[in-house]
Amino acid sequence: MFKFKTDIKKSNISNYGLFAGEIIPKGEIISIFVDEDTTITHIDNIVPSEHFNRTACRWVEDYFISSDEITRDSYINHSFSPNMLYFFGVCFANKDIPKGEELTIDYSFLIHPEETFSLIDNKTKRKVDGLSNINYYVRSILELGKLINE
Secondary structure, eight states: OBSSOEEEEEOSSSSEEEEESSOBOTTOEEEESOOTTEEEEEGGGOOOOHHHHHHOEEEETTEEEEESSOOGGGGOEEOSSOSEEEETTEEEESSOBOTTOBOEEOGGGTSOTTOOSOOBOTTTOOBOOOOOHHHHHHHHHHHHHHHHHO
16 A cells, blocks of 8 residues: 555666655655555465565564565565665655655565575675564664654
């Protein structure tokens, strides 16, 4: 569910991406990753598949959000310097995002630390590793606090 207009277009990061269809002010909620087609699944109940890897992201601890559909949020690409902060299924604007800018997230927040598939950041060529639960909590809380207090 997106609060702002978005467009799916060719990306310079990877294949296609999701782009701001209007100006998004810093601190605004951009998206919530839950809707009527969303499933929340514990990692012990996940059957590995290409579909799950393309549509799922960590919600909290060992629970993942996924959908049977390729949804708009599936087009959000990774960046180690993202313009969105992912916080337990909610995306906040880290900065003022102009219309036409690609929306990005740090996939470290989305990936389980024991994930077996390998994702390489296109810009830095570094591997993207998932954060442990405690590191996910600490980093996301600190970054959200910083964003709110600026």
